[in-house]
Amino acid sequence: MLKWTLSELAKYRQTPLHFTETLDLKQELMERDPEILDVTPxxxxxxxxxxDGDILVSVTLGGKLTVPSTRSLQxxxxxxxxxxxEVYLTDERHKDKYEDGQLVLDLDGDTLDLHPAIADHVLLSIPMQVLTPEEAAQGIMPKGDNWTVMGEDDFAKEQEQDRxxxxxxxxxxxxPDDDDKQK
Structure with missing residues:
Protein backbone atom coordinates (compact mmCIF):
# COMPACT_ATOMS: atom_id res chain seq x y z
CA MET A 1 0.00 0.00 0.00
CA LEU A 2 3.04 2.23 0.51
CA LYS A 3 1.35 4.19 3.29
CA TRP A 4 2.55 4.24 6.90
CA THR A 5 1.82 6.28 9.99
CA LEU A 6 4.63 7.87 12.01
CA SER A 7 4.01 5.43 14.86
CA GLU A 8 4.50 2.49 12.46
CA LEU A 9 7.70 4.01 11.05
CA ALA A 10 9.09 4.75 14.53
CA LYS A 11 9.66 0.99 14.86
CA TYR A 12 12.31 1.23 12.14
CA ARG A 13 14.86 3.38 13.96
CA GLN A 14 17.50 0.63 13.97
CA THR A 15 16.78 -1.21 10.71
CA PRO A 16 15.16 0.36 7.64
CA LEU A 17 11.79 -0.89 6.45
CA HIS A 18 12.20 -2.72 3.13
CA PHE A 19 9.26 -2.83 0.74
CA THR A 20 8.56 -4.23 -2.71
CA GLU A 21 5.31 -3.32 -4.36
CA THR A 22 3.93 -3.45 -7.90
CA LEU A 23 1.71 -0.49 -8.72
CA ASP A 24 -0.82 -0.04 -11.51
CA LEU A 25 -0.33 3.66 -12.31
CA LYS A 26 -1.60 3.52 -15.90
CA GLN A 27 -4.92 5.33 -15.47
CA GLU A 28 -3.53 7.93 -13.06
CA LEU A 29 -0.52 8.77 -15.24
CA MET A 30 -2.57 8.87 -18.46
CA GLU A 31 -5.00 11.30 -16.81
CA ARG A 32 -2.15 13.52 -15.62
CA ASP A 33 -0.33 13.44 -18.97
CA PRO A 34 -2.63 12.68 -21.94
CA GLU A 35 0.38 12.09 -24.22
CA ILE A 36 1.24 8.86 -22.37
CA LEU A 37 0.12 5.94 -24.51
CA ASP A 38 0.72 3.04 -22.12
CA VAL A 39 2.31 2.16 -18.77
CA THR A 40 3.23 -1.30 -17.58
CA PRO A 41 2.84 -2.06 -13.88
CA ASP A 52 15.54 11.57 14.66
CA GLY A 53 11.97 12.29 13.57
CA ASP A 54 12.87 12.53 9.87
CA ILE A 55 11.88 9.91 7.33
CA LEU A 56 14.49 8.94 4.75
CA VAL A 57 13.19 7.23 1.62
CA SER A 58 15.05 5.56 -1.25
CA VAL A 59 13.01 3.92 -4.01
CA THR A 60 14.08 2.11 -7.19
CA LEU A 61 11.44 2.00 -9.91
CA GLY A 62 11.18 -0.44 -12.79
CA GLY A 63 8.72 -0.76 -15.66
CA LYS A 64 8.01 0.61 -19.12
CA LEU A 65 6.31 3.75 -20.32
CA THR A 66 5.11 4.31 -23.91
CA VAL A 67 5.01 7.87 -25.23
CA PRO A 68 4.95 9.37 -28.74
CA SER A 69 8.15 10.41 -30.50
CA THR A 70 8.56 14.17 -30.40
CA ARG A 71 9.37 14.09 -34.13
CA SER A 72 7.10 11.55 -35.77
CA LEU A 73 4.54 10.76 -33.03
CA GLN A 74 5.41 7.05 -33.43
CA GLU A 86 13.58 11.98 -0.53
CA VAL A 87 13.64 13.19 3.05
CA TYR A 88 10.38 13.97 4.83
CA LEU A 89 10.66 16.28 7.82
CA THR A 90 8.42 16.14 10.86
CA ASP A 91 10.21 19.17 12.30
CA GLU A 92 11.10 22.05 9.96
CA ARG A 93 14.13 22.97 12.11
CA HIS A 94 15.88 19.80 10.86
CA LYS A 95 16.12 21.20 7.32
CA ASP A 96 19.61 22.64 7.96
CA LYS A 97 21.21 19.22 8.49
CA TYR A 98 20.62 18.17 4.87
CA GLU A 99 22.58 19.13 1.77
CA ASP A 100 21.19 21.63 -0.74
CA GLY A 101 20.83 19.01 -3.49
CA GLN A 102 18.68 16.64 -1.43
CA LEU A 103 14.94 16.65 -1.93
CA VAL A 104 13.62 17.67 1.49
CA LEU A 105 9.86 17.84 1.99
CA ASP A 106 7.62 18.60 4.93
CA LEU A 107 5.50 15.64 5.97
CA ASP A 108 1.83 16.44 5.54
CA GLY A 109 0.05 15.15 8.64
CA ASP A 110 1.20 12.02 10.46
CA THR A 111 1.12 9.64 7.47
CA LEU A 112 3.74 8.95 4.81
CA ASP A 113 2.17 8.05 1.46
CA LEU A 114 4.75 7.24 -1.24
CA HIS A 115 2.21 6.61 -4.02
CA PRO A 116 2.04 10.31 -5.14
CA ALA A 117 5.84 10.64 -4.99
CA ILE A 118 6.29 7.58 -7.20
CA ALA A 119 3.78 8.86 -9.76
CA ASP A 120 5.47 12.28 -9.77
CA HIS A 121 8.92 10.78 -10.33
CA VAL A 122 7.67 8.61 -13.20
CA LEU A 123 6.28 11.73 -14.90
CA LEU A 124 9.48 13.66 -14.22
CA SER A 125 11.51 10.87 -15.82
CA ILE A 126 9.98 11.48 -19.27
CA PRO A 127 12.63 13.27 -21.35
CA MET A 128 11.85 16.46 -23.26
CA GLN A 129 12.97 14.84 -26.52
CA VAL A 130 11.81 11.30 -27.27
CA LEU A 131 13.01 9.61 -30.47
CA THR A 132 12.44 6.20 -32.01
CA PRO A 133 15.67 4.17 -32.34
CA GLU A 134 15.68 4.86 -36.11
CA GLU A 135 15.26 8.62 -35.61
CA ALA A 136 18.06 8.69 -33.06
CA ALA A 137 20.47 6.58 -35.15
CA GLN A 138 19.81 8.10 -38.57
CA GLY A 139 18.78 11.64 -37.68
CA ILE A 140 15.48 11.22 -39.56
CA MET A 141 13.44 14.42 -39.62
CA PRO A 142 9.73 14.74 -40.47
CA LYS A 143 8.74 15.87 -43.96
CA GLY A 144 5.66 16.32 -46.08
CA ASP A 145 4.53 17.68 -49.44
CA ASN A 146 6.79 20.64 -50.31
CA TRP A 147 8.30 20.91 -46.82
CA THR A 148 10.91 19.28 -44.66
CA VAL A 149 12.43 19.90 -41.26
CA MET A 150 16.16 20.36 -41.43
CA GLY A 151 18.71 20.14 -38.68
CA GLU A 152 21.17 22.88 -37.82
CA ASP A 153 23.99 21.21 -39.80
CA ASP A 154 21.86 20.93 -42.95
CA PHE A 155 20.73 24.53 -42.58
CA ALA A 156 24.33 25.74 -42.23
CA LYS A 157 25.38 23.79 -45.35
CA GLU A 158 22.54 25.31 -47.33
CA GLN A 159 23.51 28.80 -46.18
CA GLU A 160 27.11 28.20 -47.28
CA GLN A 161 26.01 27.35 -50.78
CA ASP A 162 25.45 30.71 -52.38
CA ARG A 163 23.22 29.60 -55.21
CA PRO A 176 26.52 45.80 -68.73
CA ASP A 177 26.90 49.32 -67.27
CA ASP A 178 25.31 48.21 -63.98
CA ASP A 179 27.63 45.20 -63.77
CA ASP A 180 30.69 47.47 -64.00
CA LYS A 181 29.37 49.81 -61.26
CA GLN A 182 28.91 46.96 -58.77
CA LYS A 183 32.53 45.86 -59.06
Whole structure:
Protein backbone atom coordinates (compact mmCIF):
# COMPACT_ATOMS: atom_id res chain seq x y z
CA MET A 1 0.00 0.00 0.00
CA LEU A 2 3.04 2.23 0.51
CA LYS A 3 1.35 4.19 3.29
CA TRP A 4 2.55 4.24 6.90
CA THR A 5 1.82 6.28 9.99
CA LEU A 6 4.63 7.87 12.01
CA SER A 7 4.01 5.43 14.86
CA GLU A 8 4.50 2.49 12.46
CA LEU A 9 7.70 4.01 11.05
CA ALA A 10 9.09 4.75 14.53
CA LYS A 11 9.66 0.99 14.86
CA TYR A 12 12.31 1.23 12.14
CA ARG A 13 14.86 3.38 13.96
CA GLN A 14 17.50 0.63 13.97
CA THR A 15 16.78 -1.21 10.71
CA PRO A 16 15.16 0.36 7.64
CA LEU A 17 11.79 -0.89 6.45
CA HIS A 18 12.20 -2.72 3.13
CA PHE A 19 9.26 -2.83 0.74
CA THR A 20 8.56 -4.23 -2.71
CA GLU A 21 5.31 -3.32 -4.36
CA THR A 22 3.93 -3.45 -7.90
CA LEU A 23 1.71 -0.49 -8.72
CA ASP A 24 -0.82 -0.04 -11.51
CA LEU A 25 -0.33 3.66 -12.31
CA LYS A 26 -1.60 3.52 -15.90
CA GLN A 27 -4.92 5.33 -15.47
CA GLU A 28 -3.53 7.93 -13.06
CA LEU A 29 -0.52 8.77 -15.24
CA MET A 30 -2.57 8.87 -18.46
CA GLU A 31 -5.00 11.30 -16.81
CA ARG A 32 -2.15 13.52 -15.62
CA ASP A 33 -0.33 13.44 -18.97
CA PRO A 34 -2.63 12.68 -21.94
CA GLU A 35 0.38 12.09 -24.22
CA ILE A 36 1.24 8.86 -22.37
CA LEU A 37 0.12 5.94 -24.51
CA ASP A 38 0.72 3.04 -22.12
CA VAL A 39 2.31 2.16 -18.77
CA THR A 40 3.23 -1.30 -17.58
CA PRO A 41 2.84 -2.06 -13.88
CA UNK A 42 5.60 -0.21 -12.02
CA UNK A 43 7.70 -2.16 -9.53
CA UNK A 44 8.77 -0.09 -6.54
CA UNK A 45 11.56 -1.50 -4.40
CA UNK A 46 12.89 0.61 -1.58
CA UNK A 47 13.72 1.43 1.99
CA UNK A 48 12.20 3.76 4.55
CA UNK A 49 14.15 4.65 7.66
CA UNK A 50 13.19 6.79 10.63
CA UNK A 51 16.01 9.02 11.89
CA ASP A 52 15.54 11.57 14.66
CA GLY A 53 11.97 12.29 13.57
CA ASP A 54 12.87 12.53 9.87
CA ILE A 55 11.88 9.91 7.33
CA LEU A 56 14.49 8.94 4.75
CA VAL A 57 13.19 7.23 1.62
CA SER A 58 15.05 5.56 -1.25
CA VAL A 59 13.01 3.92 -4.01
CA THR A 60 14.08 2.11 -7.19
CA LEU A 61 11.44 2.00 -9.91
CA GLY A 62 11.18 -0.44 -12.79
CA GLY A 63 8.72 -0.76 -15.66
CA LYS A 64 8.01 0.61 -19.12
CA LEU A 65 6.31 3.75 -20.32
CA THR A 66 5.11 4.31 -23.91
CA VAL A 67 5.01 7.87 -25.23
CA PRO A 68 4.95 9.37 -28.74
CA SER A 69 8.15 10.41 -30.50
CA THR A 70 8.56 14.17 -30.40
CA ARG A 71 9.37 14.09 -34.13
CA SER A 72 7.10 11.55 -35.77
CA LEU A 73 4.54 10.76 -33.03
CA GLN A 74 5.41 7.05 -33.43
CA UNK A 75 5.15 5.12 -30.14
CA UNK A 76 8.40 4.84 -28.20
CA UNK A 77 8.85 2.51 -25.23
CA UNK A 78 10.94 4.09 -22.47
CA UNK A 79 12.36 1.83 -19.79
CA UNK A 80 11.79 2.97 -16.21
CA UNK A 81 14.86 2.03 -14.23
CA UNK A 82 15.96 4.71 -11.79
CA UNK A 83 16.25 5.46 -8.09
CA UNK A 84 15.05 8.52 -6.24
CA UNK A 85 15.61 9.61 -2.66
CA GLU A 86 13.58 11.98 -0.53
CA VAL A 87 13.64 13.19 3.05
CA TYR A 88 10.38 13.97 4.83
CA LEU A 89 10.66 16.28 7.82
CA THR A 90 8.42 16.14 10.86
CA ASP A 91 10.21 19.17 12.30
CA GLU A 92 11.10 22.05 9.96
CA ARG A 93 14.13 22.97 12.11
CA HIS A 94 15.88 19.80 10.86
CA LYS A 95 16.12 21.20 7.32
CA ASP A 96 19.61 22.64 7.96
CA LYS A 97 21.21 19.22 8.49
CA TYR A 98 20.62 18.17 4.87
CA GLU A 99 22.58 19.13 1.77
CA ASP A 100 21.19 21.63 -0.74
CA GLY A 101 20.83 19.01 -3.49
CA GLN A 102 18.68 16.64 -1.43
CA LEU A 103 14.94 16.65 -1.93
CA VAL A 104 13.62 17.67 1.49
CA LEU A 105 9.86 17.84 1.99
CA ASP A 106 7.62 18.60 4.93
CA LEU A 107 5.50 15.64 5.97
CA ASP A 108 1.83 16.44 5.54
CA GLY A 109 0.05 15.15 8.64
CA ASP A 110 1.20 12.02 10.46
CA THR A 111 1.12 9.64 7.47
CA LEU A 112 3.74 8.95 4.81
CA ASP A 113 2.17 8.05 1.46
CA LEU A 114 4.75 7.24 -1.24
CA HIS A 115 2.21 6.61 -4.02
CA PRO A 116 2.04 10.31 -5.14
CA ALA A 117 5.84 10.64 -4.99
CA ILE A 118 6.29 7.58 -7.20
CA ALA A 119 3.78 8.86 -9.76
CA ASP A 120 5.47 12.28 -9.77
CA HIS A 121 8.92 10.78 -10.33
CA VAL A 122 7.67 8.61 -13.20
CA LEU A 123 6.28 11.73 -14.90
CA LEU A 124 9.48 13.66 -14.22
CA SER A 125 11.51 10.87 -15.82
CA ILE A 126 9.98 11.48 -19.27
CA PRO A 127 12.63 13.27 -21.35
CA MET A 128 11.85 16.46 -23.26
CA GLN A 129 12.97 14.84 -26.52
CA VAL A 130 11.81 11.30 -27.27
CA LEU A 131 13.01 9.61 -30.47
CA THR A 132 12.44 6.20 -32.01
CA PRO A 133 15.67 4.17 -32.34
CA GLU A 134 15.68 4.86 -36.11
CA GLU A 135 15.26 8.62 -35.61
CA ALA A 136 18.06 8.69 -33.06
CA ALA A 137 20.47 6.58 -35.15
CA GLN A 138 19.81 8.10 -38.57
CA GLY A 139 18.78 11.64 -37.68
CA ILE A 140 15.48 11.22 -39.56
CA MET A 141 13.44 14.42 -39.62
CA PRO A 142 9.73 14.74 -40.47
CA LYS A 143 8.74 15.87 -43.96
CA GLY A 144 5.66 16.32 -46.08
CA ASP A 145 4.53 17.68 -49.44
CA ASN A 146 6.79 20.64 -50.31
CA TRP A 147 8.30 20.91 -46.82
CA THR A 148 10.91 19.28 -44.66
CA VAL A 149 12.43 19.90 -41.26
CA MET A 150 16.16 20.36 -41.43
CA GLY A 151 18.71 20.14 -38.68
CA GLU A 152 21.17 22.88 -37.82
CA ASP A 153 23.99 21.21 -39.80
CA ASP A 154 21.86 20.93 -42.95
CA PHE A 155 20.73 24.53 -42.58
CA ALA A 156 24.33 25.74 -42.23
CA LYS A 157 25.38 23.79 -45.35
CA GLU A 158 22.54 25.31 -47.33
CA GLN A 159 23.51 28.80 -46.18
CA GLU A 160 27.11 28.20 -47.28
CA GLN A 161 26.01 27.35 -50.78
CA ASP A 162 25.45 30.71 -52.38
CA ARG A 163 23.22 29.60 -55.21
CA UNK A 164 22.03 32.48 -57.37
CA UNK A 165 18.54 32.31 -58.80
CA UNK A 166 18.86 31.04 -62.42
CA UNK A 167 16.19 33.49 -63.61
CA UNK A 168 18.29 36.44 -62.45
CA UNK A 169 21.48 34.94 -63.92
CA UNK A 170 19.97 35.32 -67.41
CA UNK A 171 19.39 39.03 -66.78
CA UNK A 172 22.99 39.71 -65.77
CA UNK A 173 24.21 40.46 -69.26
CA UNK A 174 21.36 42.81 -70.20
CA UNK A 175 22.74 45.83 -68.34
CA PRO A 176 26.52 45.80 -68.73
CA ASP A 177 26.90 49.32 -67.27
CA ASP A 178 25.31 48.21 -63.98
CA ASP A 179 27.63 45.20 -63.77
CA ASP A 180 30.69 47.47 -64.00
CA LYS A 181 29.37 49.81 -61.26
CA GLN A 182 28.91 46.96 -58.77
CA LYS A 183 32.53 45.86 -59.06
Missing amino acids: VKADGYVSFD PVVLPLDFTFS PNPAFEKLKGLF
